[in-house]
Amino acid sequence: MSKAIEFKTGWLVCQAQVLSSLNIAETAVSRRRGLIGQTEIDTPLLIDSCKWIHTFGVKRPLDVAYLDAKMRVIKISKINPMRIAMPVLKAKHVLEASAGTFENWGLAVGHTLEARRT
Secondary structure, rough: OOOOOOEEEEEEEEEEEEEEEEEEEOHHHHHHHHHOOOOOOOOOOOEEEOOOOOOEEEOEEEEEEEEEEOOEEEEEEOOOOOOOHHHHOOOOOOEEHHHHHHHOOOOOOOOOEEEEOO
C-alpha cells in the first residue's frame, strides 16, 4: 500500500478575492505525484518550481495556468488526460484545477495570484 502524499494547504487569492482553498506541492515527491489517480478534483493544486506538466494517470481534463516568478498568469490552457504539455520557459509555478474552474473564476492571462499558506 502506497503512502498518501501530503500537500501543504492554503488559500488562492486573486485581486483581493479568495478564489478557493488550495493544495500546494512543494516537495519533489508531491510535485511528481500531483493529481495523478484522483477521480475528483475539488481543490486546485499549485506546483512550485514547475515549467510543464503531463496528465498520464490524471482522470479528468484540467485547466492549467502557468505562472511567472511574481505569480502572474502568463499562459492558460486546458489539457486532457494522457497528454504532455510543452514547457513554458518563463513559468516558475503551475496551477492545476478541474476543467471549467478558471472560466468560473474569470481567471485570465495577466492576473496575479497569491498562495496564502495556512
